[in-house]
Amino acid sequence: xxxxxxxxxxxxxxxxxxxxxxxxxxxxxxxxxxxxxxxxxxxxxxxxxxxxxxxxxxxxxxxxxxxxxxxxxxxxxxxxxxxxxxxxxxxxxxxxxxxxxxxxxx
Numbered sequence: 001x002x003x004x005x006x007x008x009x010x011x012x013x014x015x016x017x018x019x020x021x022x023x024x025x026x027x028x029x030x031x032x033x034x035x036x037x038x039x040x041x042x043x044x045x046x047x048x049x050x051x052x053x054x055x056x057x058x059x060x061x062x063x064x065x066x067x068x069x070x071x072x073x074x075x076x077x078x079x080x081x082x083x084x085x086x087x088x089x090x091x092x093x094x095x096x097x098x099x100x101x102x103x104x105x106x
Contacts, residue, residue, distance in 0.1 A: 001053055001064060002028050002072040008079040008088065009058040019044060025061035028077065030068040038071065040090055
């Protein structure tokens with residue numbers, strides 16, 4: 001299952017608060033596609049399947065489907081807000097190869 005750093009959890013919490021719906025959870029998924037074979041998908045969701053994996057980080061619920069959870073085991077979602085690095089980034093130890101955009105892997 002993917003973990004969130006403190007900065008990622010804080011930023012996601014701020015975004016959920018801005019949406020005005022405290023029932024939202026961050027769904028992280030891995031889908032076929034992208035230039036390296038798989039791509040990451042992140043969005044806010046209120047639906048939860050019975051077999052979804054849910055973990056809470058600093059008040060933020062993260063939901064992952066079972067297939068994606070296997071590919072995200074040991075991965076970390078971070079958020080940076082600097083001049084050189086800004087935005088969310090996933091560090092996935094399961095990725096053997098990544099592309100330049102940082103959004104797809106194999």
